[in-house]
Amino acid sequence: MTKKIYTKKEWMEVLKGLADTYKIFVPVRDGDFHTFKALDETKIPDFDFKNTQLSPKSLVYPQSERMFEYTLDENAPDANIIKESKKDYSPQAIVGIRPCDAHAFQIVKPNFDNPEYQDPWWIQRYESTTFVGLGCNDPGSTCFCTSVGGGPFSEKGLDVLLYDLGDTFLAKALTDKGETFLEKAQGGKEADEKAINAGEGLAAGAADKIEVRVHTDKLKDKVQTELFDAPFWDDVAFACINCGICTYLCPTCWCFDIQDEMVGKQGDRIRNWDSCMFPLFTLHGSGHNPRSKKVQRVRQRFMHKLKYYVDKHNNGVQCSGCGRCVRNCPANIDIRQICELMNVEC
Amino acid sequence: MKNPYLPYPVRIDKIITETEDRNLRTFRFVFLNSKDEEKFSYTPGQFAELSIAGKGESPIGIASSPTEKGHVTFTVNKVGLVTTRLHNMKEGDVMGIRGPLGNWYPWEEMEGKNVVIIGGGFAFTTLRSSIIYMLHPENRPRFKDISVVYGARNPGMLLYKDELAEWEQRDDIHMHITVDGTDDPDWKYNIGFVPTITEQKITSADNAIAIVCGPPIMIKFTQPVLEKVGFPPERIILSLEMRMKCGIGMCGRCNIGDKFVCKDGPVFSLAQLKNMPPEY
Numbered sequence: 022m023t024k025k026i027y028t029k030k031e032w033m034e035v036l037k038g039l040a041d042t043y044k045i046f047v048p049v050r051d052g053d054f055h056t057f058k059a060l061d062e063t064k065i066p067d068f069d070f071k072n073t074q075l076s077p078k079s080l081v082y083p084q085s086e087r088m089f090e091y092t093l094d095e096n097a098p099d100a101n102i103i104k105e106s107k108k109d110y111s112p113q114a115i116v117g118i119r120p121c122d123a124h125a126f127q128i129v130k131p132n133f134d135n136p137e138y139q140d141p142w143w144i145q146r147y148e149s150t151t152f153v154g155l156g157c158n159d160p161g162s163t164c165f166c167t168s169v170g171g172g173p174f175s176e177k178g179l180d181v182l183l184y185d186l187g188d189t190f191l192a193k194a195l196t197d198k199g200e201t202f203l204e205k206a207q208g209g210k211e212a213d214e215k216a217i218n219a220g221e222g223l224a225a226g227a228a229d230k231i232e233v234r235v236h237t238d239k240l241k242d243k244v245q246t247e248l249f250d251a252p253f254w255d256d257v258a259f260a261c262i263n264c265g266i267c268t269y270l271c272p273t274c275w276c277f278d279i280q281d282e283m284v285g286k287q288g289d290r291i292r293n294w295d296s297c298m299f300p301l302f303t304l305h306g307s308g309h310n311p312r313s314k315k316v317q318r319v320r321q322r323f324m325h326k327l328k329y330y331v332d333k334h335n336n337g338v339q340c341s342g343c344g345r346c347v348r349n350c351p352a353n354i355d356i357r358q359i360c361e362l363m364n365v366e367c
Numbered sequence: 368m369k370n371p372y373l374p375y376p377v378r379i380d381k382i383i384t385e386t387e388d389r390n391l392r393t394f395r396f397v398f399l400n401s402k403d404e405e406k407f408s409y410t411p412g413q414f415a416e417l418s419i420a421g422k423g424e425s426p427i428g429i430a431s432s433p434t435e436k437g438h439v440t441f442t443v444n445k446v447g448l449v450t451t452r453l454h455n456m457k458e459g460d461v462m463g464i465r466g467p468l469g470n471w472y473p474w475e476e477m478e479g480k481n482v483v484i485i486g487g488g489f490a491f492t493t494l495r496s497s498i499i500y501m502l503h504p505e506n507r508p509r510f511k512d513i514s515v516v517y518g519a520r521n522p523g524m525l526l527y528k529d530e531l532a533e534w535e536q537r538d539d540i541h542m543h544i545t546v547d548g549t550d551d552p553d554w555k556y557n558i559g560f561v562p563t564i565t566e567q568k569i570t571s572a573d574n575a576i577a578i579v580c581g582p583p584i585m586i587k588f589t590q591p592v593l594e595k596v597g598f599p600p601e602r603i604i605l606s607l608e609m610r611m612k613c614g615i616g617m618c619g620r621c622n623i624g625d626k627f628v629c630k631d632g633p634v635f636s637l638a639q640l641k642n643m644p645p646e647y
């Protein structure tokens with residue numbers, strides 16, 4: 022597979038040149054944080070960041086997305102008939118995505134793409150995306166990717182991996198999609214032995230910087246009903262204010278709601294991200310609610326991520342160790358501690 | 368790629384008001400494109416999303432039987448947004464149906480067995496589907512005795528009254544219709560709660576499978592009655608309800624443990640439920 026080296030200055034030009042082929046998303050500084058934005062003349066890519074505040078999940082799975090459209094105008098021949106909306110699935114590339122966030126899409130995939138049902142929107146957007154990762158030279162204090170099957174230079178779910186070598190980027194193609202991307206990324210030069218070795222050295226050093234170890238090895242063997250009845254849930258949930266920040270920031274949370282919205286006689290069926298932290302999520306029309314209490318909802322979030330997913334998909338835990346929920350929870354609830362509570366010896 | 372969220376367009380062919388409080392109506396639908404009827408091939412116990420442009424969708428059990436061709440029917444309680452809109456629609460109106468969804472009653476396991484059907488309130492819909500299905504001349508020989516206990520608050524709240532009367536006359540199905548109470552002096556059937564009538568009428572679990580659908584309180588009190596008669600949890604079959612949106616295991620709201628009621632259910636045996644978190 023192709024390995025190329027670009028000076029950083031050159032790389033910015035390369036990205037502009039790619040705009041004919043892809044819609045390019047890059048990390049951009051936005052106030053105190055970084056976010057992924059579509060590259061145009063007004064945006065300056067900034068690859069000097071730990072991670073974006075919001076995960077890039079919305080680039081494949083928008084926070085709000087039109088599913089269908091319809092008219093209620095009785096004079097129209099297709100009144101009240103729900104129809105598919107036109108969608109744009111031209112190629113896009115997320116450049117600078119962190120390995121944990123690329124891994125997250127792999128974790129989410131079996132939910133939207135399984136033998137029984139295929140979600141056409143998630144799959145088409147996912148397939149039209151080229152994931153150009155940027156390895157983490159200097160992982161954050163809340164990162165724990167190495168405990169959940171990833172790593173600061175993990176290649177899972179990536180098409181290209183970039184190594185920040187100071188003045189240059191080493192770019193490694195990992196898939197056919199990645200080869201195509203580097204082919205179109207005009208410029209740079211073939212990477213030499215020295216650059217490749219430097220990249221490998223960086224990767225090894227970065228993994229060692231993550232000292233936190235979260236243990237997940239016993240989760241699989243636990244009995245679901247026993248973990249469900251574990252004594253610690255009340256304590257775990259005590260401080261939670263059910264704000265839902267953790268689920269919205271999380272790259273591996275995928276729950277959604279479906280709503281109809283009307284303007285005049287024209288309407289759309291829309292899906293919006295939803296959260297298991299909200300009581301309405303499970304409220305029946307009758308008023309009955311199987312998760313009416315906060316502790317039930319908090320338990321659902323962690324049981325889903327660390328037990329139900331594990332049992333159902335045989336694909337590790339439903340967490341890529343990005344640390345966003347740990348950093349941003351106003352009540353300091355830490356999934357790493359809860360995982361340890363759940364993983365204790367039976 | 369088949370879009371699992373896209374409903375088939377249908378026309379409301381007939382609306383029947385079932386109960387005296389007018390809160391339950393049966394809707395008969397005809398597919399606008401006749402080919403869609405083949406695609407909507409279902410088995411009793413499954414459900415579908417009734418889809419109304421501008422309002423949304425509601426998961427509703429399929430009340431017709433696959434042996435009834437040319438239409439599908441649903442019996443809907445008026446509750447909130449979607450179901451109230453549906454109750455205000457008229458024959459000839461166009462809407463959508465998405466499905467069939469979920470699993471079904473264990474028909475293969477039921478072959479050669481006695482079948483006990485226990486229903487309460489308006490959860491009788493997929494049980495009607497099942498009875499019509501089993502009584503079809505092609506299917507009837509596959510099952511031994513069929514017994515039905517069906518209860519409602521009062522006679523006016525029973526669904527499918529004409530069919531109940533007809534089944535009462537037949538000798539290939541044992542009907543035990545009951546009401547919680549009535550002031551009708553001509554009431555010919557039982558008076559008493561479903562669990563009580565079950566205790567009186569269902570006296571053997573030999574080679575039998577029981578399907579139980581009804582409000583939680585009825586299920587709670589019927590379960591020990593069946594266990595006392597000798598039904599093991601593997602042969603007590605229940606159909607569950609959860610708030611749903613996608614109906615295909617993706618939106619994440621209807622799970623009990625790692626099972627989705629929409630996709631892995633709604634039909635579960637009591638044995639399965641005993642190994643799942645009690646969160647429903």
Ligand SMILES: Cc1cc2nc3c(=O)[nH]c(=O)nc-3n(C[C@H](O)[C@H](O)[C@H](O)COP(=O)(O)OP(=O)(O)OC[C@H]3O[C@@H](n4cnc5c(N)ncnc54)[C@H](O)[C@@H]3O)c2cc1C
Nearest residue numbers: 305306424425426427428443444447448449450609610611
């Ligand atoms: C498998 C299954 C079979 C069902 N069969 C029948 C039936 O045969 N007849 C019948 O009258 N009712 C049935 N229900 C219950 C019915 O789905 C709800 O009463 C209905 O969705 C309420 O919708 P609404 O828009 O009128 O109420 P609202 O309270 O306005 O609900 C808004 C939305 O929330 C969801 N929702 C609310 N309550 C429920 C609920 N109990 N179950 C699932 N989703 C819900 C729906 O998406 C609904 O559109 C069934 C439910 C399930 C899960």
Ligand code: SF4
Nearest residue numbers: 261262264265267350
């Ligand atoms: S961010 Fe923290 S407080 Fe908010 S819902 Fe999540 S766990 Fe609860």
Ligand code: SF4
Nearest residue numbers: 271340341343344346
């Ligand atoms: S659970 Fe927390 S650490 Fe894990 S992927 Fe989600 S936001 Fe990141």
Ligand code: FES
Nearest residue numbers: 612614618619629
């Ligand atoms: S209704 Fe969406 S997961 Fe079951």
